[in-house]
Amino acid sequence: MSQPVAFLTRKETFSACHRLHSPHLSDAENAEVFGKCNHINGHGHNYTVEVTVRGPIDIRTGMVMNITELKTALDRVVFKDLDHKNLDLDVDFFKKTPSTTENVCVYIWDNVRQHLKRPELLYEVKVYETDKNSVSYRGPYNHNGYYQGMQMKRSAKTSCTNISSDSD
Template identity: 60%
Template sequence: MANTEKLYKAYLTRRTTFSAAHRLHSKDLTDDENRRIYGKCNHPNGHGHNYVVEVMLCGPVDPISGMVVNMTDLKDWIEVAVMKSMDHKNLDKDVEFFHNRPSTTENVAIFIWNSLRQIMKEPELLYEVKIYETEKNIVTFRG
């Protein structure tokens, strides 16, 4: 007999934190333009944040396992895509993605999104990356 059980869709979120330094600076702008646009965040010696990252997946709940994906797998993917590549690093100097683009929180979200999609078994399940740069500055990216 075929399994006619309805497939339910669920949203699954895992949160992590990482610390990193950066300097908001664009090589495509003059020093004056960089200072005007980025203000104190353009300080030549940079500054740091304790980022909070939420990775949300969306997909069908498997009727056998009862999960969208195994949370351990999501934890492992975040470890590779976020923690190993960015935690306690200088984003501008240590992460190649930021060598030619400003390390804004928007670009950090894009980097995490792209990194996760490269290593996930089912990248189409990735729904959202949300980053809290501070309590008041939050970026959401959905591809």
């Protein structure tokens, strides 16, 4: 009999502000692409983050991972780095990378992985920018369309999905 596999999710919220602006675009292009979200003074969100790990349930402990380990990783990344910050000014990653929700997901993914004893268990990061808009990220995938470290083809349901725009 095979060992059961489970998904474990930790949910947190944080507040931050940002300005949707890309250093790769002109001011006119930024205004056209991002509209009111490109306002020079920025705007804020109360983000909700869900981080999911996936793995076999340990026979001895009955857990995929100790939820305390996941909580500690989120505390270090979300609360220390992002909470009550201006993403564009206070987080080095966003000084050269637009602070879109897609990139917030990537930032959280990359940094949470660094704090897990078994980073290969990280399955998905989902960030809700608003009640209507969210982005899911399941890590990088290679040129063959497979996620690195996973035997799962990338599809519309597993790709970075953004129902984005701060306008809603």
